[in-house]
Amino acid sequence: MKNYDAIIIGAGACGLMCAAQAGLLGKKTLLLERNDKPGAKILISGGGRCNFTNLYTQPENFVSENPAFLHAVFSQWTVEDTQNFFENFGGIQGEEKTLGQLFPKSNKAKDIVAVFSKLMFETKQDIWLNTEVKDVEKTEGGFEITFVKDGKTQKIHSPKVVIASGGLPVAKLGASDFALRIARKFGLGIVPTAPALVPLTITGKDADWYASLAGNSIFSKVYNEKISFEENILFTHWGLSGPAILQISSYWRPGETFSIDLLPKFKMDTLIKQEREQGGRRTVAQLMNDYFTKRTVEAFGKFLPTTVKIASLGKNDAKLIVDTIHKFKVKPAGDKGYDKAEVMRGGVNTEELNPKTLTAKAVPGLYFGGEAVDITGWLGGYNFQWAWAAGYAIANDL
Known part of the structure; x- marks a missing residue:
């Protein structure tokens, strides 16, 4: 030796x-x-x-x-x-x-x-x-x-x-x-x-909704009270991945909730207001189609009034849309573990x-x-x- x-x-x-x-x-x-x-x-x-x-x-x-x-x-x-x-x-x-x-x-x-x-x-x-x-x-x-x-x-x-x-x-x-x-x-x-820089899993009643969007990537701002990241998120069959999710995972602890701004470069309330000023003839879905894939809009149609015309949109429904797009709450069940x-x-x-x-x-x-x-x-x-x-x-x- x-x-x-x-x-x-x-x-x-x-x-x-x-x-x-x-x-x-x-x-x-x-x-x-x-x-x-x-x-x-x-x-x-x-x-x-x-x-x-x-x-x-x-x-x-x-x-x-x-x-x-x-x-x-x-x-x-x-x-x-x-x-x-x-x-x-x-x-x-x-x-x-x-x-x-x-x-x-x-x-x-x-x-x-x-x-x-x-x-x-x-x-x-x-x-x-x-x-x-x-x-x-x-x-x-x-x-x-x-x-x-x-x-x-x-x-x-x-x-x-x-x-x-x-x-x-x-x-x-x-x-x-x-x-x-x-x-x-x-x-x-x-x-x-x-595990850190790791995909996060969703189980329970919301699992099928996330799975229905599998493969969809959206530029988003992912944030909690500690930090925020602006990069793509990716919906998967088991939850969420993509750069912004991997980043926030290092700051996430089991049981915690974080938020996603799905349209960080725009303000949904401003977009709705502009639509109203132009007569509001388009539906919420038609407005959202300008910024999201058709499959994403269809998925959000399960809990947003996407078929309603902007002109007929009530104050509470408008607030629901704005909050959902900019403050989408996520409570993961866990992560994909050390191998991922x-x-x-x-x-x-x-x-x-x-x-x-x-x-x-x-x-x-x-x-x-x-x-x-x-x-x-x-x-x-x-x-x-x-x-x-x-x-x-x-x-x-x-």
């Missing part, structure tokens, strides 16, 4: 960046990955295109008990650093799509992973694939890692260990609770975890970690980065920016 400055567990975004940066600093690391290739989640992100950062990244774009924790990490590694890194080492130029999301111009996530593979090869970092880490023990000189490779249980020692093994989504990509188990073993606090979630909410409490180096305050030499930490970004490249920044911060302390 070689002598390593650190062993990194997990070849996801954080682990790969950590190994690459350590190599550039002249350090020697070993990366242990349970899958048969590195960067499994990177490769499927953004539909295989990988939105690798977001131009507008700020601590406010993250769900955490302490978002301010990010200031120390993001001051070391900025969005500009991410852009320069991929351009300098991989010739990858970013292209903004929507809302600051940056994709490689090639639209290929594999190009992002290739940058790390190349750097690790050039700086002589080691990576063992198909290697499942079972345990981490503290020893007098550092740590002992127990792992299974080629059907054999083995042990290796290292002065420092980086836990970058991700969170609980998605099991088929090798996700596990390993990072949480190790954190608990060393007495570190855990913020309760749950983009990320995990919660994780290792940031209070347990040094904000500059991400080492555990109570266990020097043990680092946590990426999804395992109570830092959950919005949809659109924010989680990658956190992972790259965390990997860089850790590498500089190894």
Whole structure:
């Protein structure tokens, strides 16, 4: 066995960046990955295109008990650093799509992973694939890692260990609770975890109504008392999905209700008033057809007076239409779980970690980065920016 400055567990975004940066600093690391290739989640992100950062990244774009924790990490590694890194080492130029999301111009996530593979090869970092880490023990000189490779249980020692093994989504990509188990073993606090950036389910009496709209996408403003997002929502056979729903899911808790403004760029009361001024000869359905699909209008016809002419519309009915369109209430039954979630909410409490180096305050030499930490970004490249920044911060302390 070689002598390593650190062993990194997990070849996801954080682990790969950590190994690459350590190599550039002249350090020697070993990366242990349970899958048969590195960067499994990177490769499927953004539909295989990988939105690798977001131009507008700020601590406010993250769900955490302490978002301010990010200031120390993001001051070391900025969005500009991410852009320069991929351009300098991989010739990858970013292209903004929507809302600051940056994709490689090639639209290929594999190009992002290739940058790390190349750097690790050039700086002589080691990576063992198909290697499942079972345990981490503290020893007098550092740590002992127990792992299974080629059907054999083995042990290796290292002065420092980086836990970058991700969170609980998605099991088929090798996700596990390993990072949480190790954190608990060393007495570190855990913020309760749950699926985030996840579709929401509707059951009961409203289920058939939602299912009747399956496949319909509507640009909307989804909001609760904490936050709002303006993007598309998607009706499905089991409830709601689409970017705006995934975003609000990170702020939603079971039993809570949130609202949807289905026409955020217009005011329904103004549209009704304008119709009245023109004689009000059209029906409510005809007015709604200007802004919604026929199937959407038909669905709303089940509880709105869509067949009534605007001129005959009473005050109460007009208010019902306005409130339904702009304050559509949704009380999900639950979510689609970790296998459909983009990320995990919660994780290792940031209070347990040094904000500059991400080492555990109570266990020097043990680092946590990426999804395992109570830092959950919005949809659109924010989680990658956190992972790259965390990997860089850790590498500089190894």
